[in-house]
Amino acid sequence: MTRGHSPQDAASEAALGAASAALGYLLWGLSVIFYKQLTDVPPFEVLAHRSVWSVVLTLLMIFALARRDALMVVLRDRRTMLTLTGTGLLIGSNWFVFIYSINEARIVETSLGYYINPLVSVLLGVAFLGERLSRPQIFAVLLAVAGVAVFAWELGTLPWISLFLAGSFAAYGYLRKVSRATPLEGLFIEVLVLLPLALVYLWWLSENGGTSFGNGSWFTWTFLILTGPMTTVPLFLFAFGAQRIRLATLGLMQYLAPTTQFFVAVFLYGEPLAPIQVMTFALIWIGLAIFSFDTWRMERRLRQTAALSDET
Structure with missing residues (x-):
């Protein structure tokens, strides 16, 4: 056994991977605090800066990271470029609704959307990848549907923020799958797709009263620049x-x-949490x-079956 494949090295890699993924998810969760500092900036302008600096x-x-060759491979693949154009528009719309919900103090609905997202991803897998659900998984999806229905009944309308965030991110995940x-090159193409729209919007703002970047304080433009790292660093982590931990661990x-x-x-x-919302989240x-x-x-069970097969 080589040193690079020793159990100690494998365990160390897995621990490093788990810490990296956990930090990435934690940064995604805490990003609401970051974007809360930009509530005086219109959501479209925040999105534009997020695209530019990303x-x-x-x-x-x-x-x-010397990934230029990998980027050129992606740029030459017409089918991949077409897919990334779609995912770029999807993730851009997801980012906008996310920023909008923070500006409107509706973060609870945002968290509800990302809780629903894995189950929406499962349904996309069933519809487009031929995946099958077990009975407990079907029951789990029905509970989530019941939760959304209860929330919609209380609101008097569908919780569009939650449903849009869940649906757009699930569709994004499916298309990226x-x-x-690769993740870094794919993200670059996606934000590059958004760049012309962002630059046109920022130019229009500059011609009609100016941008928050130009007219705002150092605090505002610093946070606008930092939207780039807040987008790319969690994704990189x-x-x-x-790449280093099991899919089930990543899923949890x-x-x-x-x-x-x-x-x-x-x-x-x-933010207020009414009893009906507590019931929704509980379901x-x-x-x-x-x-x-x-x-x-x-x-x-699959790992145990594979282990038995290796022994025979």
Whole structure:
């Protein structure tokens, strides 16, 4: 056995991967605090700056990590470029609604959307990838649907923020799954797709009263520049961790982000949490618990079967 493949090295890599992925999800959860500092800036302008500075940072990372050849492979693949154009528009709309919900003090609805997201992803897998659900997983999805229905009944309308965030991010995840693009290069192309729209909007603002970047304080323009790192760093940490830990572990970790958002909304910003919302979250949390346990149980059974096959 080589040193690079020793059990100690494997355990160390797994621990490093788990810490990286957890930090990425935690940063995603805490990003609501970051974007709360920009509530005086129109959401479209925040999105425009997020696109501009993300292009700058991802391009620097591609050169620093010597990923230019990998980027050229993506740029030459017409099918991948078409897919990334779609994912760029999807993630851009997801970012906008996320920023809008923070500006409107509706972070609880944001966290609800990201709790629902894994179950929407499952339904996309069933519809487009031919995946099958076990009975506990079907029950988990039905509990989530019931939770959303209860919330909609109380609101008198569909919780569009939650549903849009869940649906757009699930569709984004599905398209990235079937795409051949690597995470860093894929993100660069996605924000590059948004760049012309961002630059046109910022130019229009500058011609009609000026931008927050030009007219705002150093505090505002510093945070606008930092939207680049706040976009790319969590994704890079996630990609680094995803390569080193099991998919089931990564799946459980994804609930760290909406849980952080939920606690920030309720305990830091004092967003109201009515009894009907508590019931909604309870139904979804129970559904997620059932779904996660059943997924873990099935993966454990597959690992045991594979181990027995290797022994024979």
